[in-house]
Amino acid sequence: xxxxxxxxxxxxxxxxxxxxxxxxxxxxxxxxxxxxxxxxxxxxxxxxxxxxxxxxxxxxxxxxxxxxxxxxxxxxxxxxxxxxxxxxxxxxxxxxxxxxxxxxxxxxxxxxxxxxxxxxxxxxxxxxxxxxxxxxxxxxxxxxxxxxxxxxxxxxxxxxxxxxxxxxxxxxxxxxxxxxxxxxxxxxxxxxxxxxxxxxxxxxxxxxxxxxxxxxxxxxxx
Numbered sequence: 001x002x003x004x005x006x007x008x009x010x011x012x013x014x015x016x017x018x019x020x021x022x023x024x025x026x027x028x029x030x031x032x033x034x035x036x037x038x039x040x041x042x043x044x045x046x047x048x049x050x051x052x053x054x055x056x057x058x059x060x061x062x063x064x065x066x067x068x069x070x071x072x073x074x075x076x077x078x079x080x081x082x083x084x085x086x087x088x089x090x091x092x093x094x095x096x097x098x099x100x101x102x103x104x105x106x107x108x109x110x111x112x113x114x115x116x117x118x119x120x121x122x123x124x125x126x127x128x129x130x131x132x133x134x135x136x137x138x139x140x141x142x143x144x145x146x147x148x149x150x151x152x153x154x155x156x157x158x159x160x161x162x163x164x165x166x167x168x169x170x171x172x173x174x175x176x177x178x179x180x181x182x183x184x185x186x187x188x189x190x191x192x193x194x195x196x197x198x199x200x201x202x203x204x205x206x207x208x209x210x211x212x213x214x215x216x217x218x219x220x221x222x
Contacts, residue, residue, distance in 0.1 A: 159191065
Protein backbone atom coordinates (compact mmCIF):
# COMPACT_ATOMS: atom_id res chain seq x y z
CA UNK A 1 0.00 0.00 0.00
CA UNK A 2 1.45 3.37 -1.02
CA UNK A 3 1.00 6.60 0.96
CA UNK A 4 -2.03 7.77 -1.01
CA UNK A 5 -3.80 4.45 -0.43
CA UNK A 6 -2.97 4.59 3.28
CA UNK A 7 -4.37 8.11 3.52
CA UNK A 8 -7.54 7.07 1.69
CA UNK A 9 -7.96 4.09 4.01
CA UNK A 10 -7.39 6.29 7.04
CA UNK A 11 -10.00 8.78 5.82
CA UNK A 12 -12.43 5.94 5.12
CA UNK A 13 -12.11 4.73 8.71
CA UNK A 14 -12.55 8.28 10.03
CA UNK A 15 -15.68 8.83 7.92
CA UNK A 16 -17.14 5.48 8.96
CA UNK A 17 -16.40 6.22 12.62
CA UNK A 18 -18.03 9.64 12.43
CA UNK A 19 -21.08 8.15 10.74
CA UNK A 20 -21.47 5.57 13.50
CA UNK A 21 -20.95 8.23 16.16
CA UNK A 22 -23.61 10.46 14.60
CA UNK A 23 -26.04 7.55 15.04
CA UNK A 24 -25.09 7.20 18.73
CA UNK A 25 -23.09 4.04 18.01
CA UNK A 26 -19.63 3.88 19.56
CA UNK A 27 -17.22 3.13 16.67
CA UNK A 28 -15.27 0.32 18.34
CA UNK A 29 -15.63 -1.87 15.24
CA UNK A 30 -13.61 0.77 13.36
CA UNK A 31 -10.90 1.12 16.01
CA UNK A 32 -10.50 -2.35 17.46
CA UNK A 33 -8.67 -3.88 14.48
CA UNK A 34 -6.12 -1.06 14.09
CA UNK A 35 -2.93 -2.59 15.45
CA UNK A 36 -0.78 0.53 15.33
CA UNK A 37 -1.55 2.33 18.59
CA UNK A 38 -0.49 5.77 17.33
CA UNK A 39 -2.64 5.41 14.21
CA UNK A 40 -5.59 4.25 16.30
CA UNK A 41 -5.25 7.25 18.61
CA UNK A 42 -4.95 9.58 15.63
CA UNK A 43 -8.08 8.17 13.97
CA UNK A 44 -9.96 8.23 17.29
CA UNK A 45 -9.06 11.87 17.76
CA UNK A 46 -10.37 12.71 14.29
CA UNK A 47 -13.60 10.81 14.98
CA UNK A 48 -14.35 12.16 18.45
CA UNK A 49 -12.87 15.66 18.18
CA UNK A 50 -13.01 16.62 14.49
CA UNK A 51 -12.27 20.27 15.24
CA UNK A 52 -9.88 22.12 17.52
CA UNK A 53 -12.60 23.94 19.45
CA UNK A 54 -11.78 24.04 23.16
CA UNK A 55 -14.13 22.20 25.49
CA UNK A 56 -15.02 25.47 27.27
CA UNK A 57 -16.11 27.00 23.96
CA UNK A 58 -18.55 24.21 23.12
CA UNK A 59 -22.27 24.55 23.71
CA UNK A 60 -23.70 22.88 26.83
CA UNK A 61 -25.21 20.15 24.69
CA UNK A 62 -21.92 19.45 22.96
CA UNK A 63 -20.08 19.43 26.28
CA UNK A 64 -22.44 16.75 27.59
CA UNK A 65 -21.92 14.69 24.43
CA UNK A 66 -18.14 15.09 24.70
CA UNK A 67 -18.18 13.93 28.36
CA UNK A 68 -20.31 10.88 27.54
CA UNK A 69 -18.05 10.03 24.64
CA UNK A 70 -14.91 10.43 26.76
CA UNK A 71 -16.26 8.03 29.41
CA UNK A 72 -16.79 5.31 26.83
CA UNK A 73 -13.40 6.03 25.24
CA UNK A 74 -11.71 5.40 28.60
CA UNK A 75 -13.67 2.16 29.02
CA UNK A 76 -12.70 1.19 25.47
CA UNK A 77 -9.04 1.79 26.30
CA UNK A 78 -9.33 -0.58 29.28
CA UNK A 79 -11.18 -3.05 27.07
CA UNK A 80 -8.31 -3.11 24.58
CA UNK A 81 -5.78 -3.36 27.40
CA UNK A 82 -7.60 -6.45 28.74
CA UNK A 83 -6.54 -8.42 25.63
CA UNK A 84 -2.93 -7.34 26.14
CA UNK A 85 -3.20 -8.42 29.78
CA UNK A 86 -4.51 -11.83 28.75
CA UNK A 87 -1.57 -12.34 26.39
CA UNK A 88 0.84 -11.36 29.18
CA UNK A 89 -0.86 -13.85 31.51
CA UNK A 90 -0.47 -16.66 28.99
CA UNK A 91 3.25 -15.90 28.59
CA UNK A 92 3.66 -15.85 32.38
CA UNK A 93 1.94 -19.22 32.76
CA UNK A 94 4.02 -20.71 29.95
CA UNK A 95 7.26 -19.46 31.51
CA UNK A 96 6.28 -20.81 34.95
CA UNK A 97 5.13 -24.08 33.42
CA UNK A 98 8.26 -24.59 31.33
CA UNK A 99 10.62 -23.76 34.21
CA UNK A 100 8.73 -26.15 36.48
CA UNK A 101 8.60 -28.83 33.80
CA UNK A 102 12.28 -28.60 32.84
CA UNK A 103 13.54 -28.65 36.43
CA UNK A 104 11.37 -31.71 37.09
CA UNK A 105 12.58 -33.52 33.95
CA UNK A 106 16.17 -32.83 35.02
CA UNK A 107 15.31 -34.47 38.38
CA UNK A 108 16.08 -31.29 40.28
CA UNK A 109 12.66 -31.57 41.96
CA UNK A 110 9.45 -33.60 41.83
CA UNK A 111 7.22 -30.86 40.42
CA UNK A 112 6.39 -32.65 37.17
CA UNK A 113 2.59 -32.52 37.57
CA UNK A 114 2.70 -28.80 38.44
CA UNK A 115 4.71 -28.15 35.28
CA UNK A 116 2.37 -30.19 33.06
CA UNK A 117 -0.78 -28.54 34.44
CA UNK A 118 0.56 -24.97 34.26
CA UNK A 119 1.99 -25.42 30.75
CA UNK A 120 -1.26 -26.95 29.50
CA UNK A 121 -3.35 -24.08 30.92
CA UNK A 122 -0.90 -21.55 29.45
CA UNK A 123 -1.16 -23.11 25.98
CA UNK A 124 -4.96 -23.29 26.22
CA UNK A 125 -5.25 -19.64 27.25
CA UNK A 126 -2.84 -18.61 24.49
CA UNK A 127 -5.00 -20.32 21.85
CA UNK A 128 -8.14 -18.67 23.25
CA UNK A 129 -6.43 -15.26 23.34
CA UNK A 130 -6.00 -15.40 19.55
CA UNK A 131 -9.77 -15.01 19.07
CA UNK A 132 -11.14 -11.81 20.62
CA UNK A 133 -14.76 -12.85 20.19
CA UNK A 134 -14.14 -16.02 22.19
CA UNK A 135 -12.30 -14.06 24.87
CA UNK A 136 -15.25 -11.69 25.32
CA UNK A 137 -17.80 -14.49 25.16
CA UNK A 138 -16.07 -16.86 27.58
CA UNK A 139 -13.97 -14.55 29.82
CA UNK A 140 -16.09 -15.19 32.94
CA UNK A 141 -16.15 -18.95 32.34
CA UNK A 142 -12.39 -18.93 31.78
CA UNK A 143 -11.81 -17.10 35.09
CA UNK A 144 -14.13 -19.43 37.03
CA UNK A 145 -12.78 -22.66 35.49
CA UNK A 146 -9.18 -21.55 36.05
CA UNK A 147 -9.91 -20.74 39.71
CA UNK A 148 -11.73 -24.04 40.32
CA UNK A 149 -8.95 -26.05 38.65
CA UNK A 150 -6.28 -24.32 40.71
CA UNK A 151 -8.27 -24.88 43.91
CA UNK A 152 -8.46 -28.60 43.06
CA UNK A 153 -4.70 -28.59 42.35
CA UNK A 154 -4.05 -26.91 45.68
CA UNK A 155 -6.20 -29.45 47.57
CA UNK A 156 -4.79 -32.55 45.86
CA UNK A 157 -1.17 -31.64 45.08
CA UNK A 158 -0.68 -28.94 47.74
CA UNK A 159 2.26 -26.65 46.83
CA UNK A 160 5.40 -27.55 44.81
CA UNK A 161 8.62 -28.58 46.47
CA UNK A 162 11.58 -26.13 46.35
CA UNK A 163 12.74 -25.72 42.76
CA UNK A 164 16.52 -25.93 43.11
CA UNK A 165 17.22 -28.43 45.86
CA UNK A 166 15.48 -30.04 48.83
CA UNK A 167 15.67 -27.97 52.01
CA UNK A 168 17.44 -29.61 54.92
CA UNK A 169 19.24 -28.47 58.04
CA UNK A 170 22.71 -28.55 56.42
CA UNK A 171 21.58 -26.39 53.52
CA UNK A 172 19.95 -23.85 55.82
CA UNK A 173 22.96 -23.66 58.15
CA UNK A 174 25.47 -23.19 55.33
CA UNK A 175 26.22 -19.54 54.58
CA UNK A 176 27.40 -20.09 51.03
CA UNK A 177 25.03 -19.06 48.24
CA UNK A 178 22.66 -17.24 50.59
CA UNK A 179 20.65 -15.66 47.75
CA UNK A 180 20.22 -19.00 46.00
CA UNK A 181 18.98 -20.54 49.23
CA UNK A 182 16.46 -17.73 49.76
CA UNK A 183 15.16 -18.07 46.18
CA UNK A 184 14.96 -21.81 46.64
CA UNK A 185 13.07 -21.40 49.92
CA UNK A 186 10.46 -19.00 48.55
CA UNK A 187 10.08 -20.64 45.10
CA UNK A 188 7.06 -22.82 46.03
CA UNK A 189 5.23 -19.82 47.52
CA UNK A 190 6.15 -17.67 44.54
CA UNK A 191 4.52 -20.29 42.31
CA UNK A 192 1.35 -20.17 44.43
CA UNK A 193 1.27 -16.36 44.47
CA UNK A 194 1.71 -16.11 40.69
CA UNK A 195 -1.04 -18.67 40.05
CA UNK A 196 -3.40 -16.72 42.33
CA UNK A 197 -2.45 -13.41 40.68
CA UNK A 198 -3.30 -14.90 37.27
CA UNK A 199 -6.77 -15.81 38.58
CA UNK A 200 -7.31 -12.27 39.90
CA UNK A 201 -6.32 -10.75 36.56
CA UNK A 202 -8.64 -13.10 34.66
CA UNK A 203 -11.56 -11.69 36.66
CA UNK A 204 -10.25 -8.14 36.05
CA UNK A 205 -10.25 -8.86 32.31
CA UNK A 206 -13.88 -9.95 32.47
CA UNK A 207 -14.82 -6.84 34.48
CA UNK A 208 -13.09 -4.46 32.04
CA UNK A 209 -14.83 -6.03 29.07
CA UNK A 210 -18.26 -5.96 30.69
CA UNK A 211 -17.86 -2.33 31.76
CA UNK A 212 -17.13 -1.32 28.17
CA UNK A 213 -20.05 -3.35 26.79
CA UNK A 214 -22.40 -1.75 29.33
CA UNK A 215 -20.92 1.71 28.71
CA UNK A 216 -21.38 1.31 24.96
CA UNK A 217 -24.99 0.24 25.47
CA UNK A 218 -25.73 3.29 27.66
CA UNK A 219 -24.00 5.57 25.15
CA UNK A 220 -26.29 4.32 22.39
CA UNK A 221 -29.38 4.77 24.53
CA UNK A 222 -28.33 8.35 25.21
